[in-house]
Amino acid sequence: MKVAVILPCYNEELTIGKVIDDFRKELPEATIYVYDNNSKDRTMEVAKQHGAIVKKEFRQGKGNVVCSMFRDIEADIYVMADGDDTYPAEFVHNLIEPIKTGEADMVIGDRHTNGTYSKENKRAFHNFGNHFVKSLINKLFKASLSDIMSGYRVFNRKFVKNMPVLSTGFEIETEMSIHALDKNFLIKEIPIEYRDRPEGSYSKLNTFSDGIKVLKTVFWLFKDFKPLVFFTFVALCLFIVGLIVGVPVILEFIDAHYIKKVPSAILSGSLMILSTLSLSCGFILDTIVKQHKQNYAMFLNRYEG
Incomplete structure (x- = not known):
């Protein structure tokens, strides 16, 4: 060798x-x-x-x-x-x-x-x-x-x-x-x-x-390499923050059937949308990464050193 x-x-x-x-x-x-x-x-x-x-x-x-x-x-x-x-x-x-x-x-x-x-x-x-x-x-x-x-x-x-x-x-x-x-x-x-x-x-x-x-x-x-784990973590953080901001708004609506904290409601809704998008990105990219791994494995199988 x-x-x-x-x-x-x-x-x-x-x-x-x-x-x-x-x-x-x-x-x-x-x-x-x-x-x-x-x-x-x-x-x-x-x-x-x-x-x-x-x-x-x-x-x-x-x-x-x-x-x-x-x-x-x-x-x-x-x-x-x-x-x-x-x-x-x-x-x-x-x-x-x-x-x-x-x-x-x-x-x-x-x-x-x-x-x-x-x-x-x-x-x-x-x-x-x-x-x-x-x-x-x-x-x-x-x-x-x-x-x-x-x-x-x-x-x-x-x-x-x-x-x-x-x-x-x-x-x-x-x-x-x-x-x-x-x-x-x-x-x-x-x-x-x-x-x-x-x-x-x-x-x-x-x-x-x-x-x-x-x-x-x-x-x-x-x-x-681990997009699903990464973007799930990001989604979870956004969801928790959105929940913290949104709970007072929900409680206010239940109590008074009216929302005064409109900015908080908008912020909470936006964070929830971003959380959903982040999770969706994670699933899509995870599929792409798995496909890349399959292609790489096939390439190695054909590789002649």
């Missing part, structure tokens, strides 16, 4: 050389690709010196890099990691094995099960955000994943070539997890160790802005 190690990079001059050497030691038969995302340091030069195939992605954002990697690179097994030396290369054999045996289409390097992520990562809000997003997605998709946002993953060709990458930034891992859950791909998690960046290297993640992007991604993907 042809193995490709794909490393998206942005200003990783200090670490990328070691990451390339570590993966070459573990996978001497693999081809190592480094996609530079407009780095302002010597990332490209160092990567070339260490023997990687270096390409440049001019569209800023990790999602854009992953999109180009998935479309450009031809392989049977794809190993994706970061260029910051936070994911130990020695775990790659454990991650590849389920792909080779057909047990999984995507294998996730789970940073949380053995507790090393919470110990090594000094940013408390990152830990909180990871657990919050994980709990939310697991609840929405009735899953039991431990690490939704890990950047250490291994894929087979079928997953890579049939993954529509829509995210442009660091929310790409969340999108891949949701896509795999929704399209019923086989997912397996393998516990790994996580280590913080070495001294002198700094993270490009912004806890709040990137956290908001991830939550927005979850919100919109929830709407797209």
